[in-house]
Amino acid sequence: MNLTEPQAGSDLAAVKSRAVPDGDHYRLSGQKIFITWGDQDFTDNIVHLVLARLPDAPPGIKGISLFLVPKFLVNADGSRGARNDVFPASIEHKLGIHGSPTCVMNYGDNGGAAGWLVGEPHGGIALMFTMMNHARIAVGIQGLSISERAFQQARGYALERVQGQPAGNARGTIIQHPDVRRMLMQMKSGIEAMRGLCYLAAASADHAHHAQDAVARQRHERRFALLTPIVKGWCTEFSQEITSLGVQVHGGMGYIEETGAAQHFRDARITTIYEGTTGIQANDLISRKLLRDKGAALGELVADMQRTAAALAGAGTAVAAGGRVFRAAVELLEQTAGWVIAHQRDSDALPGAVAVNFLLGAGTVCGAWVLSRAALATDAGGGADAADYLDARRELFCFYCEHLLPRATALLQTVRAGADSVMALRPEQF
Numbered sequence: 556m557n558l559t560e561p562q563a564g565s566d567l568a569a570v571k572s573r574a575v576p577d578g579d580h581y582r583l584s585g586q587k588i589f590i591t592w593g594d595q596d597f598t599d600n601i602v603h604l605v606l607a608r609l610p611d612a613p614p615g616i617k618g619i620s621l622f623l624v625p626k627f628l629v630n631a632d633g634s635r636g637a638r639n640d641v642f643p644a645s646i647e648h649k650l651g652i653h654g655s656p657t658c659v660m661n662y663g664d665n666g667g668a669a670g671w672l673v674g675e676p677h678g679g680i681a682l683m684f685t686m687m688n689h690a691r692i693a694v695g696i697q698g699l700s701i702s703e704r705a706f707q708q709a710r711g712y713a714l715e716r717v718q719g720q721p722a723g724n725a726r727g728t729i730i731q732h733p734d735v736r737r738m739l740m741q742m743k744s745g746i747e748a749m750r751g752l753c754y755l756a757a758a759s760a761d762h763a764h765h766a767q768d769a770v771a772r773q774r775h776e777r778r779f780a781l782l783t784p785i786v787k788g789w790c791t792e793f794s795q796e797i798t799s800l801g802v803q804v805h806g807g808m809g810y811i812e813e814t815g816a817a818q819h820f821r822d823a824r825i826t827t828i829y830e831g832t833t834g835i836q837a838n839d840l841i842s843r844k845l846l847r848d849k850g851a852a853l854g855e856l857v858a859d860m861q862r863t864a865a866a867l868a869g870a871g872t873a874v875a876a877g878g879r880v881f882r883a884a885v886e887l888l889e890q891t892a893g894w895v896i897a898h899q900r901d902s903d904a905l906p907g908a909v910a911v912n913f914l915l916g917a918g919t920v921c922g923a924w925v926l927s928r929a930a931l932a933t934d935a936g937g938g939a940d941a942a943d944y945l946d947a948r949r950e951l952f953c954f955y956c957e958h959l960l961p962r963a964t965a966l967l968q969t970v971r972a973g974a975d976s977v978m979a980l981r982p983e984q985f
């Protein structure tokens with residue numbers, strides 16, 4: 556996907572690349588930056604999807620069209636033809652994801668790259684969003700996947716590394732230290748919450764396409780739209796903490812490259828940036844998904860969560876105690892959403908100033924919901940073989956409610972503080 560240009564990152568309305576008609580196709584010129592796998596020789600050809608403006612394009616976001624531009628043209632018989640006028644100008648040196656070439660791409664230095672219009676003229680952004688919404692889920696899953704890898708490595712190290720006399724016992728492995736256990740619980744419960752949320756969002760995407768009933772399809776469409784920025788924003792932000800904990804569990808060895816723990820930390824860092832930064836996801840959540848429908852989709856989610864909270868009241872003692880914390884967090888999420896809707900016009904800065912904390916708070920509550928459903932499902936039983944597994948699901952929910960869910964209260968309270976202190980200093984005071 557070739558969207559980004561030096562002056563057009565988060566703000567795609569500023570895209571300047573041009574496409575002029577040339578017979579049945581177009582000639583593209585301009586520069587794209589930071590293009591993932593912009594060039595490589597693993598495949599015979601590369602098909603770029605490129606945002607550019609037609610000569611008669613209106614200004615801004617409504618004047619952007621989508622073009623298909625192959626690296627090599629294709630002959631009438633399907634064989635590979637001449638090299639198209641699109642070339643990588645350079646490959647970036649990056650903090651992480653060193654296996655992924657990130658290229659500056661030059662279009663049209665030698666007369667114009669041949670490209671074919673996809674969809675209607677000036678309709679490129681809507682088409683791009685079809686891909687971007689799925690790519691956002693994919694990047695959320697990338698945050699989850701790197702976290703899982705960091706966890707597996709940390710777990711393996713903690714089971715082997717001998718250091719100190721854990722909890723007053725003889726010299727033993729570091730997994731016996733309560734603080735190492737805390738870190739592993741934080742990683743594991745966070746990862747399970749993230750994974751469950753990704754599955755829920757993906758299931759909604761499937762139901763939105765395939766449910767028999769039109770009402771259910773629309774409901775799932777709303778749910779998928781609501782969860783997409785949360786999956787992208789919350790899972791990737793959480794992956795920063797989880798991969799950092801992975802380094803911490805290793806102690807000094809975590810900081811040494813040969814262990815591999817540091818690579819996960821560096822690789823995770825991009826996930827909060829590409830496919831729209833966390834700030835952009837949060838703006839999407841507040842503006843398009845909350846304010847536009849006056850909280851309807853969030854209200855449906857809250858109602859589902861409240862049903863789960865009611866079911867938790869009848870569960871075993873520890874799970875029911877977690878359920879009470881969860882119920883209070885759901886209530887606070889609902890109230891905070893109501894507060895944002897009521898106060899959205901208090902100042903121009905308000906939605907933007909509170910958006911990320913709202914997203915992270917909502918994500919943290921969603922995580923508890925996912926784990927609570929897993930804890931409830933353990934009631935169905937699974938035979939003696941599954942006892943350990945089921946017990947772990949309950950314990951992970953209880954840990955999450957005690958150690959991670961209180962963060963939602965802090966984050967959502969911050970939202971109600973509004974924009975004033977965020978905007979208090981003038982730019983020159985920084």
Ligand SMILES: Cc1cc2nc3c(=O)[nH]c(=O)nc-3n(C[C@H](O)[C@H](O)[C@H](O)COP(=O)(O)OP(=O)(O)OC[C@H]3O[C@@H](n4cnc5c(N)ncnc54)[C@H](O)[C@@H]3O)c2cc1C
Nearest residue numbers: 556557558559564565589590591657828829830831832834
């Ligand atoms: C390794 C890598 C791979 C990439 N791959 C691709 C690719 O394949 N194709 C592609 O097209 N692009 C790609 N990108 C570009 C990526 O999508 C952009 O970097 C990203 O969208 C942010 O744009 P920017 O870098 O211009 O930052 P800016 O938009 O300048 O943002 C800088 C800061 O300002 C904040 N900000 C800006 N606008 C707003 C706003 N409206 N509200 C709140 N905060 C805001 C951002 O959150 C961020 O913190 C890649 C980038 C990298 C680093």
